[in-house]
Amino acid sequence: MTLNTVAIISPGDMGHAVGRMLGLHGYEVITCLANRSERTKRLAGEGGIRDYPRMAEMLERADIVLSIVPPGIAAQAADEVAESMSTSGFCPPYADCNAVSPETAKAIAKRISDAGADFIDGGILGPPPNETRNNTRFYFSGAQAGLLSELDGKGIIVRQLGPEIGHASGIKMCYAALTKGTHALQTAVITLAEALGLSEEVNHEFQTSQEASYKQITSSAPRLPVVAWRYIDEMKQIAQTFEAAGVTPKFHEGAAAVYSHLATTPLAEQTVETINKSLSPQQAAAVYAEHLPMKMDDT
Numbered sequence: 001m002t003l004n005t006v007a008i009i010s011p012g013d014m015g016h017a018v019g020r021m022l023g024l025h026g027y028e029v030i031t032c033l034a035n036r037s038e039r040t041k042r043l044a045g046e047g048g049i050r051d052y053p054r055m056a057e058m059l060e061r062a063d064i065v066l067s068i069v070p071p072g073i074a075a076q077a078a079d080e081v082a083e084s085m086s087t088s089g090f091c092p093p094y095a096d097c098n099a100v101s102p103e104t105a106k107a108i109a110k111r112i113s114d115a116g117a118d119f120i121d122g123g124i125l126g127p128p129p130n131e132t133r134n135n136t137r138f139y140f141s142g143a144q145a146g147l148l149s150e151l152d153g154k155g156i157i158v159r160q161l162g163p164e165i166g167h168a169s170g171i172k173m174c175y176a177a178l179t180k181g182t183h184a185l186q187t188a189v190i191t192l193a194e195a196l197g198l199s200e201e202v203n204h205e206f207q208t209s210q211e212a213s214y215k216q217i218t219s220s221a222p223r224l225p226v227v228a229w230r231y232i233d234e235m236k237q238i239a240q241t242f243e244a245a246g247v248t249p250k251f252h253e254g255a256a257a258v259y260s261h262l263a264t265t266p267l268a269e270q271t272v273e274t275i276n277k278s279l280s281p282q283q284a285a286a287v288y289a290e291h292l293p294m295k296m297d298d299t
Helices: 013-024 038-046 055-061 071-088 102-115 145-151 167-195 199-209 211-244 250-262 281-290
Strands: 005-009 028-031 064-067 094-096 119-125 137-141 157-160
Touching: 005 013, 005 055, 013 028, 013 038, 028 055, 055 071, 064 071, 071 094, 071 102, 071 211, 094 102, 102 119, 102 167, 102 211, 119 145, 119 167, 137 145, 137 167, 145 157, 167 199, 167 211, 167 250, 167 281, 199 211, 199 281, 211 250, 211 281
Parallel strands: 005 028, 005 064, 064 094, 094 119, 137 157
Antiparallel strands: 119 137
């Protein structure tokens, strides 16, 4: 089967960038923006993605559907597509590319399969692609995962993980457990240092003895509140994955709590477009510490 038309749900930060790159490589990229935010609609336009007002219209034209949404709404997005498939009879293969646990991926697979479509498990590693950065890795698994091999080198890298549903989502869980889990820990540490009145001393020590970690902190800690709302659900999916495998989920339950706190701070009111890129980790930590929940009184 040749892929000519790729549907993307939903063209947000990652989805519109993927759609744009596929469009530049000759694919027709489409979506359905019904009930989507104004920002998502704007990004879809910037990505050259054609909007169909009804889900059934999009499904009728699509050779494959890529679901690229925040993990907290991955199941809801699949339900909406499955309902339209069942009603319309248009059932292109559906690849869930979201940061969900293998257990969640299998539940979504059943919903899509019951609607009459092939399900492909997916996981995305790396930042959104563009003309100068094409190292975004898409992992796929499932009986029909090979359909997506032709997208390899079309602005993204495609890697196959065999026929088992859960393998692609599993590698995403492992990857994000390390990367975003580490960012949460680092941010918690600099917040603690600020709360203890040791920010300057800890900053100096990390700069001199933990250079690689300090570079990561400088890059990630000030921007995390903007994306924290999305990472909360991702950490919960990771914790679920750990627990199902018999490994403690508590690290990433803690990371979810860190991101929940960051999402309540004033810095979370920024957007990707308006973020203050000059903010230092120490300035960010001061905000995080200032808005910590009230500590219990000593008894």
